[in-house]
Amino acid sequence: MSEYFSNIKIGASTIATGMAITLKHFFNAVKRKGDAGIDDADYFKQVDGLCTLQYPREVVPTPTIGRYRLFNNIEDCIGCNQCDRACPVECITIETIKVTSDDLAACGKTSGGQQKRFWLPVFDIDVAKCMTCGICVSVCPTDCLVHSPVADFSEFDVRNMVYHYGNLSKIEADAKRKKLEEEKAAKEKAAAEAAARGEAPPRPAPKPKPAPGPAPEGAEAGE
Amino acid sequence: MSHAPSLNTWSDALAGFNLGWFPLGLVIVAAIPLVFIALYALTYGVYGERKISAFMQDRLGPMEVGPWGLLQTLADILKLLQKEDIVPTAADKFLFVIGPLVMFVGSFLAFVVLPFGPAFIGADLNVGLFYAIGIVALEVVGILASGWGSNNKWALYGAVRSVAQIVSYEIPASIALLCGAMMAGTLSMQQFCVAQSGPFGLLHWYLFSNPVAWLPFLIYFISSLAETNRAPFDIPEAESELVAGFFTEYTGMKFAMFFLAEYGSMFMVSGIISIVFLGGWASPLPNIGSFALNTMTSGPVWGTFWIIMKSFFFIFVQMWLRWTLPRLRVDQLMYLCWKVLTPFAFVAFVLTAVWEIYK
Numbered sequence: 309m310s311e312y313f314s315n316i317k318i319g320a321s322t323i324a325t326g327m328a329i330t331l332k333h334f335f336n337a338v339k340r341k342g343d344a345g346i347d348d349a350d351y352f353k354q355v356d357g358l359c360t361l362q363y364p365r366e367v368v369p370t371p372t373i374g375r376y377r378l379f380n381n382i383e384d385c386i387g388c389n390q391c392d393r394a395c396p397v398e399c400i401t402i403e404t405i406k407v408t409s410d411d412l413a414a415c416g417k418t419s420g421g422q423q424k425r426f427w428l429p430v431f432d433i434d435v436a437k438c439m440t441c442g443i444c445v446s447v448c449p450t451d452c453l454v455h456s457p458v459a460d461f462s463e464f465d466v467r468n469m470v471y472h473y474g475n476l477s478k479i480e481a482d483a484k485r486k487k488l489e490e491e492k493a494a495k496e497k498a499a500a501e502a503a504a505r506g507e508a509p510p511r512p513a514p515k516p517k518p519a520p521g522p523a524p525e526g527a528e529a530g531e
Numbered sequence: 532m533s534h535a536p537s538l539n540t541w542s543d544a545l546a547g548f549n550l551g552w553f554p555l556g557l558v559i560v561a562a563i564p565l566v567f568i569a570l571y572a573l574t575y576g577v578y579g580e581r582k583i584s585a586f587m588q589d590r591l592g593p594m595e596v597g598p599w600g601l602l603q604t605l606a607d608i609l610k611l612l613q614k615e616d617i618v619p620t621a622a623d624k625f626l627f628v629i630g631p632l633v634m635f636v637g638s639f640l641a642f643v644v645l646p647f648g649p650a651f652i653g654a655d656l657n658v659g660l661f662y663a664i665g666i667v668a669l670e671v672v673g674i675l676a677s678g679w680g681s682n683n684k685w686a687l688y689g690a691v692r693s694v695a696q697i698v699s700y701e702i703p704a705s706i707a708l709l710c711g712a713m714m715a716g717t718l719s720m721q722q723f724c725v726a727q728s729g730p731f732g733l734l735h736w737y738l739f740s741n742p743v744a745w746l747p748f749l750i751y752f753i754s755s756l757a758e759t760n761r762a763p764f765d766i767p768e769a770e771s772e773l774v775a776g777f778f779t780e781y782t783g784m785k786f787a788m789f790f791l792a793e794y795g796s797m798f799m800v801s802g803i804i805s806i807v808f809l810g811g812w813a814s815p816l817p818n819i820g821s822f823a824l825n826t827m828t829s830g831p832v833w834g835t836f837w838i839i840m841k842s843f844f845f846i847f848v849q850m851w852l853r854w855t856l857p858r859l860r861v862d863q864l865m866y867l868c869w870k871v872l873t874p875f876a877f878v879a880f881v882l883t884a885v886w887e888i889y890k
Contacts, residue, residue, distance in 0.1 A: 316871060326856060337587075
C-alpha cells in the first residue's frame, strides 16, 4: 500500500518537474540561443532559447580551411591527368590536346613558373559524385586542384552539378587539334624523309614519354 | 443568479427566426459552433499547437508560409483538399466511410449543450451534463468503425486500444463530473455557470470555493485527456508504433475530419471542465467595493470571451502535457484508470457529498 502511494507521489512530482521544464523552454522561446561553439569558454553560460537556424537565410559560417566543393584553378593546371587517375569515384573528366611547339608561349606557364604543355578543352568535375576524399588534391603536382570552403552548392538540375573548368571553347579546341595534327604530319613527313636518308635516331616517339615525367618534378622544383 | 433573466436570449431569438417554413434560425444556431470549431481548429488547434510544441522544444515551428508561418494551415488545407480520397479495396466500404462522419458528429453533438456565453447555447437541456457525457461515447463507435473497416492491423490495434481506453476512462470522468453536479445541484450547463457567478469573481468557482473540488477536477482533467486520445494517453494513435492508429488508411478530407473531431472534442472537454469547476462564462474578476469589475466584465459578450479563454487555457495545458510526457504503456494506462483514478474518484465523490451536507 505504501508503494501505491509513493508511486502516485513520484508520478505527480515528476510530472510537475517535467512540466516546469517545458514551460521554461516555452517562455524562453522569445530569445535566441547564443552562437558559441562547444570549444568556447562561455558555452555553458549562453542564454537558453530557440536554437533553430533558418538555413538559407541564416548560415553558420564554414571554416576558412573547410574542404567542400572541388575547385580547379585552370591557369595553373598542367593537364597531367593524375587527379583523374587517382579519383576513386571517377568524378573528374579531362581531355587534353598537346600544345604545338609554336604555341608554347601562348599556352603560358603556371604560377610556379612551369611550362604548360597541354591545352585543356575539357576539365569537368562532377561535384555530385565527388566524396571530398581529397586524394586528387594530394596528387596534384601544381596545387591547382583544391577543396574550397563553399559548402552549399545544391542545384535543381543534377546536370548543373558538373562544373566545367576547361579553358578552350569548342572552336578553339578544334583549331588546336587541327594544328597539332598538321604539326604531327609535318614531323612524320620530316622523319620519313630522314629515314629515307638513313638517319633513324631522332624520333618523336621518345619525346612525349619524358614530357609527363619531368612535369611533376618541375612543379616540385618550382615551389 | 444575477444573470438568470438574460439567459439564452440570443439563441432563443435566433431559434424563433423562420424564413417561411424554413427554420433558418435553428440552422444558424447549429452552424455557429461548427464554424467556431473549424476556425479554432485552423488557428489555435493546428497552427497554435505546432507553434507551442516548437517553442517547447526550442524550435521555431512553421515559418515559411506567410509572416511567421501564419498561412501554413491554409496551405495544409489546400494540400488535404487536393489529396485523392482513397478507399482501400479490401476495406469495408460502408464502415470506412461512416467512421470519420460518426466520429465528427459525436464530437460535434456535445456542442449542443455547451454554452457560448450566457446568451447562447444550442439547447439548454436540464440533463445537459449527462447528455454531454453520453453523446461523447458515440465517438467510440466512429473509432471502432474506422479501425475495423480499414482492414489494417495497425488501424484495428488502434481502434481496439482506443475503445478499451475510452470506455475505461469514462468511469472516473463521469464520477468526477458527478461531484460537480452534486456541488451545483443541477445538470444544466447554464445553471452550472449561474451557480458559480457572483460578485466575488473566481471565489465563487467550485475549484476555489470548495476545498475538495480539486480532486474531481484533476481526475476529470486526466480522464478527459484519455477520452480525447491526447498524449500521454495517445496509444490509439501512437505515431511511433501504429503509424497513425485507427486512421492509418485515411487520406484527404476524411483524414481532416478526424483532426477536426479531435480538436472539437478537445475544446468540448475543456469547455466541460471550465463549466463544471471554473464557472464557465462567469467572470474571474471580483467587485472591489464600488469598483464593480465583475459587473463590468459580465454579460453576453464578456461571457463568450471568458468561456472561450478558459477552454483555450485548458487546451494549452493539454498541449503542454503532450510535449512533456511520454506515452503510457497499455497496462500502465489501465492501472492508472482502474487502480488510481477510479478509487480516488469514489473518494472524491464521498468527500464532496460529506462537504455538501455539512458545509
